[in-house]
Amino acid sequence: MPFSRLFACLSLALLAACGAPKVEEAPPPVVPPEYQAVQDGEFLIPAVEPLHLFDGQNQRTEVAYNGPEDAGSIVVDTFARKLYYVTEPGRAIQYAIAVGREGLSFRGTGYIGRKAEWPNWQPTANMIRTRPDLYAEYAGGLPGGLDNPLGARAMYLYRNGRDTMFRIHGTIDNASIGRATSAGCIRLFNQDAIDLFNRVDSGAFVRVRTQEESLELEGPYMDDAYGRAVPDTPENQARVITDRELIAQEELNRIEAERVAAEEAAKQAAKDEKRRLRICRNRGIDEVDCPTLAELTGEVQDAALEGIAAPQG
Template identity: 55%
Template sequence: MKRPSFKLLALLGGLGLLAACGAPYEDGPSRGATPEMYDVLTDGDITLPAVPVEYLDEPNRRAAVKYDGPEAPGSIVVDPYAKFLYLVEDGGNATRYPIAVGREGRGFKGSASIRRKEEWPGWAPTANMLRTEPEVYGPFAGGIPGGVASPLGARALYLYRGGRDTRYRIHGTNDLASIGNSSTAGCIRMFNQDVIDLYNRTPMGTDVVVRTYEESVAAEGEAMANRGVELPPTIVDPEVIYAAVEAQEAKNTTE
């Protein structure tokens, strides 16, 4: 299991009031009602806790759906308003994943392609984050290394247009409550189990299309195109996550 240094953990732990440290993993790594696709997942030397079932109410879970959009099979369609990402498949089908959308995600429109993929990427706040919300992001200016504490989660897909990095990413998250909602910062976030599934099914060069609000209403209906609420920025206290991971590892050694 990858962990930040003690010095970094001490820094993160000191931000308890900003970190909303209680919610995602406080009740342990697995619940009996959690679907298998969201259960505990071992990825190399990192163990991901299960996604608690309270974050998986329909339509906030991966699903096989019918799809009649114009995009070719193999394409990714992001709907930042309905908070869905579609991986288009043959035969008028798609896999639909729930997502969270940050301000940067809502500012991107049109098409791009995936030109870079990373497993367990590290994270550092952008200059804009540091300038606009220094009380939240200032202590993290030096970045957080890859692992379960990283806000980019288990995988990141980087979108390029015309050979240039758009700064738009599809990535995992440890802020589970954000899925299905909007946030004041960030791009497109997915449950870690979902972004691993998408990463494994997405080759380099995959086309990505981002819907406008009008396209979302036409495809999903007005109510769904306004799904979710806007949440304040949250950096989850990594000690909460690590406690769940270590509890699962201890359980595994005794079984």
């Protein structure tokens, strides 16, 4: 082949290689500014992981509002898992929330009786009675902080001058937002709890919608395969089936991985036991007095073993 033709072929090959599309990894999700880590007094509130913002559906936003409530009111929709703070006629700030499990949520109307920053938390008598394994040790209360279930802010719901024992508050469990998992209170991301706390006045009116009101104003909602509230549409119904199959397969994979790991651990334990007994036999130690393998191999220093030496041949 003439040199010029060879050079041309090589040049074309190099150009083809250079022109091959590069497969680039997708950039990591970006935490919106309002959900980044924030220093609040002595506490550093962690950022909200993008996963828990649920593709923006759990992100705080200003929306058109078609309810009848006055500005300054709070409206809670436990079915759509949304809280609205009405800013003016026809406008509101929408927050994603976690709500109480079936039968545990606040209902009807009330008002904000008081507000607290980094509040103390104490389980109710009913919580202690029904789940002593979870709540009994906190019967005396828990001071405010990053491990406190009420989070960074709490707004206390009152009715007819009395504390209802329900709260609108922050949370240390960001994964719960959008779900019905709480003991009855209304949870927000800590960043959202601070935002709402700064907007709402003590004495503000609070309404929890009925299911009929929710259907009229929001449309039907359903739980997805992960327990998050999503609009009840054919697309979401189909996705629930697909996601449940995926979850089931992941569970089978987890069980199989645990089985394999347990099997390997059992094999290793059997090998270690044979090795332990062999070392003791070689050292003339009775089986009943045979120390652990870690002690025999020097991984654990035990003064009692310093006098045990291999028999001299």
